[in-house]
Amino acid sequence: TVKNQIHSYYAFYNEELKSRIIHNKEMEDRMETALAHHEFCAYFQPKYDTETKELAGAEALVRWNTGDGRIIPPTDFIPVFEENGLIVGLDEFMFREVCRQQREWIDQGRRAVPVSVNLSRYNIFYSSFINKYQDILREYEISPKLVPLEITESVMSEDEVLLRNIIDELHSIGFSVLMDDFGTGYSSMTMLGSMPIDVLKLDKSFVDDIGDSKGEKIIRSIIDLSRGLGIRLTAEGVETEEQYEFLRKMKCDEIQGYYFAKPMPGSDFQALLNTEK
Numbered sequence: 001t002v003k004n005q006i007h008s009y010y011a012f013y014n015e016e017l018k019s020r021i022i023h024n025k026e027m028e029d030r031m032e033t034a035l036a037h038h039e040f041c042a043y044f045q046p047k048y049d050t051e052t053k054e055l056a057g058a059e060a061l062v063r064w065n066t067g068d069g070r071i072i073p074p075t076d077f078i079p080v081f082e083e084n085g086l087i088v089g090l091d092e093f094m095f096r097e098v099c100r101q102q103r104e105w106i107d108q109g110r111r112a113v114p115v116s117v118n119l120s121r122y123n124i125f126y127s128s129f130i131n132k133y134q135d136i137l138r139e140y141e142i143s144p145k146l147v148p149l150e151i152t153e154s155v156m157s158e159d160e161v162l163l164r165n166i167i168d169e170l171h172s173i174g175f176s177v178l179m180d181d182f183g184t185g186y187s188s189m190t191m192l193g194s195m196p197i198d199v200l201k202l203d204k205s206f207v208d209d210i211g212d213s214k215g216e217k218i219i220r221s222i223i224d225l226s227r228g229l230g231i232r233l234t235a236e237g238v239e240t241e242e243q244y245e246f247l248r249k250m251k252c253d254e255i256q257g258y259y260f261a262k263p264m265p266g267s268d269f270q271a272l273l274n275t276e277k
């Protein structure tokens with residue numbers, strides 16, 4: 001069964017992990033205090049339908065509000081949390097936070113849109129995350145359809161068979177699975193055909209190449225390929241009108257980027273959700 005596979009993989013993975021762990025007790029304490037003091041919060045970056053420019057959903061992105069007025073971006077602490085394993089707890093906190101927030105918005109009668117959360121490589125292969133996430137969905141009575149999971153492309157090369165089984169299991173529960181940062185990892189184009197993902201997120205580095213004829217050819221072929229495979233496409237890091245227009249012509253499904261909106265606090269995102277049903 002997939003559980004046994006996960007278990008044995010994790011036993012191996014755990015050993016490897018342990019040997020790499022920085023026994024940073026101080027950081028652990030700091031994180032626990034931060035969780036207890038509600039210093040972490042979710043920001044929401046809207047995603048838009050490329051054709052209609054309608055709000056199509058959001059991505060939840062963690063922010064660390066240290067209490068002295070500073071907001072630390074995830075790139076400053078996530079690598080450390082990945083080193084010492086704290087990332088598992090942080091991802092779970094974010095998943096719970098999004099479910100809680102979705103429940104609140106639904107209860108207010110607002111339009112429900114999917115809000116994706118990021119799942120670190122440590123969580124994906126950590127045997128109990130699926131059960132834990134299901135418990136959280138039940139607790140808040142939230143459909144898994146409203147909380148798609150973003151998995152970064154670089155994990156695709158780790159254990160393909162196991163990962164495919166995990167994605168199958170996530171699908172059987174009702175989750176959608178997005179491949180994040182596509183183009184930055186090592187996964188080959190052929191893996192797209194065998195990995196049952198629902199959405200491919202085209203990395204910002206590709207979007208940055210719009211305007212360059214070679215870059216545009218590459219994007220065009222990725223869009224053609226994903227369309228041929230029945231995978232939806234979201235472009236991330238769209239910053240200019242020119243990039244938007246190109247992606248619209250290419251019929252990229254959704255876009256996310258500063259051109260439309262930056263990540264924002266829940267209270268601001270809530271205002272974008274129509275209160276009429």
Ligand code: C2E
Nearest residue numbers: 061062073074075094118119120237238239256257258263
């Ligand atoms: P990501 O998942 O690829 O998220 C997109 C990042 O691109 C976000 O950075 C977002 O603010 C940024 N971005 C979006 N549009 C634009 C744009 O037009 N221009 C530019 N320059 N940047 C744009 P952020 O919030 O700093 O997050 C960085 C990374 O940290 C994320 O990349 C993700 O890998 C990780 N991360 C964030 N939250 C979580 C979390 O809760 N769990 C885990 N495991 N990772 C997270």
Ligand code: MG
Nearest residue numbers: 059118150180
């Ligand atoms: Mg992401």
Ligand code: MG
Nearest residue numbers: 180181201236
């Ligand atoms: Mg991304």
Ligand code: MG
Nearest residue numbers: 181203204236
């Ligand atoms: Mg990215």
